[in-house]
Amino acid sequence: MMVNTSDEGGMVDFAVRYEPTPDEVARALKQGFRRQLKATYRVLPPVLIVSGLVCILVGNVSLGVGMLVGAVVFPLIATWSIGRTAKRQLTYLCVPTTLRMTSDGYECRTDQSTTTMQWSLFGRVETTPEFWLFFVNKQCAGFLPRRAFDSEQQAELDGFFAARQNAGVT
Structure with missing residues (x-):
């Protein structure tokens, strides 16, 4: 108005x-944080994948597998965390x-x-x-x-x- x-x-x-609206605020905060963390989203998973493969090749399988899992889980946890932060701001x-x-x-x-x-x-x-x-x-x-x-x-x-x-x- x-x-x-x-x-x-x-x-x-x-x-x-x-x-x-709560949905609108959540979307704005998610978009803002995703843009803020764009480089992290693009760089960290490939670094974890390469590092994990190197660790596996040199014999440190458990650390390598942990890094490969981290590469997959990181985007999911980051998105969840952003949503949780947004919900705290809604009030x-x-x-x-x-x-x-x-x-x-x-x-x-x-x-x-x-x-x-x-x-x-x-x-x-x-x-x-x-x-x-x-x-x-x-x-x-x-x-x-x-x-x-x-x-x-x-x-x-x-x-x-x-x-x-x-x-x-x-």
Whole structure:
């Protein structure tokens, strides 16, 4: 639900009110953490497989088998762990929320808290079909659900984030 909208001179300035669903928050956190851990997901299993095979070839079968099992189990345990972490956050995040977007940053206000984030904090913004994911260094630090915004606001935010990325400023 839109609270107010203003776009003067290409400046972002509007507020929306919405309530995230538990499934939505879980999906956003999983997507953010998966992107954050992308290198680990790509590198660790092959390293464990190669190391396991080397251990088996040099006669340390139990360690080698353990590494091969770890290569298979790691993605499953990491996904489970991410889901568990997301569930712990649901009570704090699944409440009526007002988001105020400006050219400087955004404010997230609930009955229990107010958080203000400046765009300059984020080194990277990734746009997905469902969310904008915000990263500080390589860590996912926040998200905004696209469904909270009407199509005009989504287009404005897409353009705003793209311009900041292209300018090397996030």
